[in-house]
Every structure is written in C-alpha cells, then in structure tokens.
Amino acid sequence: MNVIAAVKAYVTKITEESEPGMKLLMMDKETTSIISMVYSQSEIQQKEVYLLERITDSQNQSSTALKYLKCLVFLRPTAENIKLLCYELTRPKYGTYYIYFSNIIAKADIKLLAEHDEYEVVKEVQELYMDYLAVNPHLFSIGLPNAIKDLTWDSFALQRSVAGVVSVLLSLKKCPVIRYQANSKLCREFGMKVNDLINKESTLFAFGQNSQSLLLIIDRRDDPITPLLNQWTYQAMVHELLTINNNRVNLSKLSGIPKELSEVVMSAEQDSFYAKNIFLNYGEIGQNIKQLMDHFQVKAKSHQKIENIADMKNFVDTYPQFKKLSGNVTKHVTVVGELNAMVNKYQLLDVSEVEQEITSQNDHSGHLQEIKKLIDNEKVRPIDLVKLVILYTLRYQNHANNETQGLIEMLKRRDISSDLLMNIIFVLEYARSITRDNDLFNVEDAVKITKRFFKGLSGVDNVYTQHRPLLQEILEEIVKGKLKDNSYPSIGLSSFNNRAQDIIVFMIGGATYEESLSVHSFNRNHPGFKVLLGGTTIHNSKSFLEEVKHAVSNIPRKHTRKIRNIDCK
Incomplete structure (x- = not known):
C-alpha cells in the first residue's frame, strides 16, 4: 500500500x-x-x-x-x-x-x-x-485544514474528505471493512458516507481481495497531545519550526537566506539525502551532513574546524564551489542551520524535555516548578509557554492542587496576548468534548520506555522522546486482535476479524508527522501488516491550535468555567 x-x-x-x-x-x-x-x-x-x-x-x-x-x-x-x-x-x-x-x-x-x-x-x-496528496509512501492528506466547525463537519469538508478517501481505496484496489471510533459522531457520519458511496459504486469496488483490509476512522480529539509537542526527527521538526506546505518550505522571511533558497522543496522522491534522513533524529542528521563536509574538506584540502551546525554554514559560505559538488546538501545545511538557530535561541531542548516529562511521568510538583522556571526565562517563546500550560492543564485538571489559574497569571505578566492565552481554554474544551475510554497520558506504559538520548554534534544531547501517540497503541491492539467492537464498531457487519493485514487509518481533524513515524516504525517491525495513515490535513502545533479554535470558538464553555480572567475579545 x-x-x-x-x-x-x-x-x-x-x-x-x-x-x-x-x-x-x-x-x-x-x-x-x-x-x-x-x-x-x-x-x-x-x-x-x-x-x-x-x-x-x-x-x-x-x-x-x-x-x-x-x-x-x-x-x-x-x-x-x-x-x-x-x-x-x-x-x-x-x-x-x-x-x-x-x-x-x-x-x-x-x-x-x-x-x-x-x-x-x-x-x-x-x-x-488520485484525489489526495501523497505525502510519504504510507501517508496521505486531503489538504483540508479546519474541516470541523462548531464540533460538526463543515459540509464541503465532509464531501471532499469522503471523495478523497474513496479515491485512496480505489487507487489501492481495496474494498475494506469500515470501523469507526464509537464515541465520535464525526467518525460515524464519515464512515456512513464512505460506506454509502462504496455501495453506490459497487462495480468499481469489485476487486479480488487477497487479504482482508480495514478502514479505521478516528477522531483527533481523542489525542490532542501529540500535535502540541516539539519534534526531533527531520521531517517532523522542519514542519514544526518552518512549516512544510505541499513539500515546500518558505524561507524567504528568514534573515540571510540567498534568493535561490527562498523556497526549498523537501521531497523524498526528488532528494536522496532527505529520503535517507527523513525519519532520523536531529543529532543524526547533523552527523550525516558533517560526514559530507569532511569528505569535501579532503578534496578541498581545507583544515577549517567543523564541530557544529554554525561551523557548517560558515564553511559553505567560504567554499561556494561546495554547492556544485553537494547538490541538495547546501539546502539541508541551510535548513538544519535554521533549525539549530531556533533550537538554541528559544531554548527548545529545555522546553521539549519538560513537555516529554509531563506526557510520560506523574510528578505534579516537579512539573509545576519546571514550567514556572521556563515562564521566567525570557528566551522561551510565548507559544511554547502556552503549550506547556495546556499540557499541564490536560494532565492535572482534576488534581487537588491544580494551579492552571496561577500559571495563566504568570503568563499575563509576561504580556502574552489574550488571543494566545485563549488556546488554553480552546484545547481543554476540544479535548473534553469527547468521552474517551483511554487515559490521555498513559503513564504506566511510558515509564517503561527507556529514555533515549540524541548523540552527535555538540549541543544536541539529552532530548527525550518518551511520548507515544495513541495511534501506536491502537495499532498494537489490532495486531493482537484486541481492538474492542464496542469502542470501534463496524458498519454493516455484525462481526469482524480484527487481524486485518492491510489497515488504512483516517484521522478526522488532521494527522501529524510523529504519527507518520509511528506508522513507518510499525510497518518495519510488523512485516505481516501494512498500515497507511491519512488525515484531513497534516498538522504542526500552530495549525493544530488554529484547527481547535475553528472547532470550538463558538461553542458554549462547558468545561473551563473555573479558568478566569482571560480577555475573550
């Protein structure tokens, strides 16, 4: 697939x-x-x-x-x-x-x-x-941000998403069993529409099936955590910090960028270096670029010292002929250089470490103190502070000593705008607008995961990647044949063999590159299964917060009445 x-x-x-x-x-x-x-x-x-x-x-x-x-x-x-x-x-x-x-x-x-x-x-x-955007071999998007308005489908977005998913099924010659997230009316409505179209066009779906296939429809609201986190693999990191739009990254607004690099293409189909590094972590990418630099230095007989990404950028400026020999590498030196500058300028390693601890450990007092320390750090961006408070609020909303209100007051003293602060309310309303079987933070499983460190260039150590998207747990349940019928009922069938070999997951409200990485790893580790992930769009944290605002801004507040003093103008 x-x-x-x-x-x-x-x-x-x-x-x-x-x-x-x-x-x-x-x-x-x-x-x-x-x-x-x-x-x-x-x-x-x-x-x-x-x-x-x-x-x-x-x-x-x-x-x-x-x-x-x-x-x-x-x-x-x-x-x-x-x-x-x-x-x-x-x-x-x-x-x-x-x-x-x-x-x-x-x-x-x-x-x-x-x-x-x-x-x-x-x-x-x-x-x-082919009525969809093929992002990675195992990832597609309909290209529809803000598909949900006031917690219901936008009528155009529903029609467009159904058409897109049906075209995916036809292009792959799959006539699947359809299962949907039972606690989501959005998923049920979507599943019914897809099923109706398959039945209407039954002659197009008359494929000889070698293996049973499954279309699993899930709701972004069930996992609002994953899109909020900083990312540390190449594709995901570029999207989070620079934004990938149809395989293109606009660098024109960054200082010191040459005209020929004002917009760069990040496509694994057209760029062998990107293809090899797309799922590698930040430190490994730097090491791979450094090896190419070392190789060229031997040719250029240069003894210029290269220890970090800033040295790489200086080297490229000194040896313009490197551009001819390196092809796409100059592009990646520029992109990774910008990522490196943002990581250092905005203290993103420190921010990410606290994010990961909140998602995987249960330590209210410790997490609260770490967040307060970062709020007092003028280098940390307002958006990162707001996301940390959102994660804290989701994690500890029922804790006896919850201090969301106090954290909001601290953010206000940092002169963070009310528009940005309103995201705390929006995400909490969004997350609690759906009843869920799972715990948002599966601490017990996450603690078992050994902390993994990035090793490579100086300054790229100790960044944790403990978080596991909910999608990963769902896929593991499918492999074990334990996906519950009452949580994920099928349409038009009274019973269904859980162990489908070809699994197409469609996420209403947008997927993420972290989930794409989970699917890539799952396919590699489970050769008997093939998983394809799709979404109404592919989110970074900025686009996700826009999606949430669009989905709930006109909905009466049911869950956040205790949060006060945020100007809603």
Missing part, C-alpha cells in the same frame, strides 16, 4: 497512453498540487509534456490555435471545472484532448462534455483515482 507509487502509476498512464508528440498538461489548482507532490516539473517535461497550464488561466490567454499540441487534461470533477472545460471544448486551442478526472464523475457531466465537444477533439475520458 504505497500511495506515492499509486499516484506515479496514474501520472505515467496520463502521459504515456496518448499518441506520441508534443503535449500540454492542463490542471486545476488541486490537481497541480497532487502531481507536484510526486514529480518535479523537469521530470514531467521528460515525458514529452512541454507546457503546463492552469484551466482558469486558459480562458484569459490568447486564442491562438496550437493544433500541433495534444492537451492532457487532469482535473477534479467539480461543477466549476466541468463548466470551464465545456467552455474550452467550444473554442478548442489544441488539436486533441485526453481528459482525466481525479475521481468518480457523474454520467450527467460526461453527457454535458459530449454535447460541448462540437469539433470532436476529445479522444478519451477516464477516471484516475
């Missing part, structure tokens, strides 16, 4: 099945993102696709006919796209059109296109099921 391979196979079908000759690829905004996740523009051009065009732009361009070009059309089957395509066919600029839709298209829309094809330029119309 590899979504990147599935999308690549479809793109090959689009570009190679038409007649040989010069081609143009016409897309919409979303299908452009779908393809750019797995192919660079230069790779597309190697497939005889010499021009790329956005369908909305085609209406405004010169009407000069280019009849020698074959137009490959790849669009989502939306009403707006059908309308634009009908207009294009009544005034065709290109010799022939090969039309591909990213999902199921209504028969009425096909009839409408046929009626507008007056010049008979359309040679083919096909459905190719």
Whole structure:
C-alpha cells in the first residue's frame, strides 16, 4: 500500500497512453498540487509534456490555435471545472484532448462534455483515482485544514474528505471493512458516507481481495497531545519550526537566506539525502551532513574546524564551489542551520524535555516548578509557554492542587496576548468534548520506555522522546486482535476479524508527522501488516491550535468555567 507509487502509476498512464508528440498538461489548482507532490516539473517535461497550464488561466490567454499540441487534461470533477472545460471544448486551442478526472464523475457531466465537444477533439475520458496528496509512501492528506466547525463537519469538508478517501481505496484496489471510533459522531457520519458511496459504486469496488483490509476512522480529539509537542526527527521538526506546505518550505522571511533558497522543496522522491534522513533524529542528521563536509574538506584540502551546525554554514559560505559538488546538501545545511538557530535561541531542548516529562511521568510538583522556571526565562517563546500550560492543564485538571489559574497569571505578566492565552481554554474544551475510554497520558506504559538520548554534534544531547501517540497503541491492539467492537464498531457487519493485514487509518481533524513515524516504525517491525495513515490535513502545533479554535470558538464553555480572567475579545 504505497500511495506515492499509486499516484506515479496514474501520472505515467496520463502521459504515456496518448499518441506520441508534443503535449500540454492542463490542471486545476488541486490537481497541480497532487502531481507536484510526486514529480518535479523537469521530470514531467521528460515525458514529452512541454507546457503546463492552469484551466482558469486558459480562458484569459490568447486564442491562438496550437493544433500541433495534444492537451492532457487532469482535473477534479467539480461543477466549476466541468463548466470551464465545456467552455474550452467550444473554442478548442489544441488539436486533441485526453481528459482525466481525479475521481468518480457523474454520467450527467460526461453527457454535458459530449454535447460541448462540437469539433470532436476529445479522444478519451477516464477516471484516475488520485484525489489526495501523497505525502510519504504510507501517508496521505486531503489538504483540508479546519474541516470541523462548531464540533460538526463543515459540509464541503465532509464531501471532499469522503471523495478523497474513496479515491485512496480505489487507487489501492481495496474494498475494506469500515470501523469507526464509537464515541465520535464525526467518525460515524464519515464512515456512513464512505460506506454509502462504496455501495453506490459497487462495480468499481469489485476487486479480488487477497487479504482482508480495514478502514479505521478516528477522531483527533481523542489525542490532542501529540500535535502540541516539539519534534526531533527531520521531517517532523522542519514542519514544526518552518512549516512544510505541499513539500515546500518558505524561507524567504528568514534573515540571510540567498534568493535561490527562498523556497526549498523537501521531497523524498526528488532528494536522496532527505529520503535517507527523513525519519532520523536531529543529532543524526547533523552527523550525516558533517560526514559530507569532511569528505569535501579532503578534496578541498581545507583544515577549517567543523564541530557544529554554525561551523557548517560558515564553511559553505567560504567554499561556494561546495554547492556544485553537494547538490541538495547546501539546502539541508541551510535548513538544519535554521533549525539549530531556533533550537538554541528559544531554548527548545529545555522546553521539549519538560513537555516529554509531563506526557510520560506523574510528578505534579516537579512539573509545576519546571514550567514556572521556563515562564521566567525570557528566551522561551510565548507559544511554547502556552503549550506547556495546556499540557499541564490536560494532565492535572482534576488534581487537588491544580494551579492552571496561577500559571495563566504568570503568563499575563509576561504580556502574552489574550488571543494566545485563549488556546488554553480552546484545547481543554476540544479535548473534553469527547468521552474517551483511554487515559490521555498513559503513564504506566511510558515509564517503561527507556529514555533515549540524541548523540552527535555538540549541543544536541539529552532530548527525550518518551511520548507515544495513541495511534501506536491502537495499532498494537489490532495486531493482537484486541481492538474492542464496542469502542470501534463496524458498519454493516455484525462481526469482524480484527487481524486485518492491510489497515488504512483516517484521522478526522488532521494527522501529524510523529504519527507518520509511528506508522513507518510499525510497518518495519510488523512485516505481516501494512498500515497507511491519512488525515484531513497534516498538522504542526500552530495549525493544530488554529484547527481547535475553528472547532470550538463558538461553542458554549462547558468545561473551563473555573479558568478566569482571560480577555475573550
């Protein structure tokens, strides 16, 4: 179950099945993102696709006919796209059109296109099921932040998410048993919609199944902890501190960044160094870059001392020819250099250590003192302090000596804005808007995990990674055949064999790269199982707090009335 391979196979079908000759690829905004996740523009051009065009732009361009070009059309089957395509066919600029839709298209829309094809330029119309963003081989996203409004589905987001997950199932040729989180109305509604569409399009799902597959639908509210934590593996860390948007990282607002690095592509499909280091920790990445530096120093006969990431950046500036020899390494030296600067500037090692202790140890007095110490540290960012208080509040909300109110008063004395402080209330309302079987903090299991240290460059020691996402526990229950029917009932079945070999997990409210790492590790450690993770979006802590605010800001406060004196304006 590899979504990147599935999308690549479809793109090959689009570009190679038409007649040989010069081609143009016409897309919409979303299908452009779908393809750019797995192919660079230069790779597309190697497939005889010499021009790329956005369908909305085609209406405004010169009407000069280019009849020698074959137009490959790849669009989502939306009403707006059908309308634009009908207009294009009544005034065709290109010799022939090969039309591909990213999902199921209504028969009425096909009839409408046929009626507008007056010049008979359309040679083919096909459905190719890639209506999602393939992030990693085992990770996909619908690309929908803020899918939940007032604790109910946004109607567009629900329809779009159902279409996206159904296209994943079709692209992988899976007709799964559907199970959903019983305590979530969002999960049940989503599961019913997916099941209805599968039944409606039963002929498309008539696959010969070699193994039983499972679609498991879970709710982000059941684990609000994971998206709040600082991350220490490469992909997750870049997303947390710099933000990855469709495999791109915008560095233009950072000081001292050369123009050619104002936006960098972080794609394992197009970058071998990134592919090798994507799941490695911060210290290991630094070591791997340092080894490449050492190799070049031998060639350059340089004796410049390189001990840390700052030395690496100085070295690259001193030897510009290194850029030619290193390819993508210069990009990674820049990115890791920025990560390193932020870690040191904002005391993120200290912050992360306290975060991890709160999630895995039961020590109210100790945790409270550590948080107060960090609040008094002017170097620690307001957002990190607020997240620490959120974690403390979730952990100790029922503790007899809970001091959430006192911590909020300390934050206010740091002049932290009321908008930022309101996240404490929003997350607590969000977390408590769902009844759960599990403890948010599974201390007993976490204590058993040996503390792991990062070893590598100087200054990158003693960062704990004790936290385990709830998803990891759910997957282990599936392996053991112990996923409870009453907690995760199936749709349309009275009983179900728990031990499905192919498991597709979809998280309403967004997944994280920490959970992606858990799935990667699970697949490696359980060769008899294949797990694919998807979400309405891929969160870092900033986008998660936005998601939470969008979900609960208009909901009457039920659980946080004791928290006072936060200006709600």
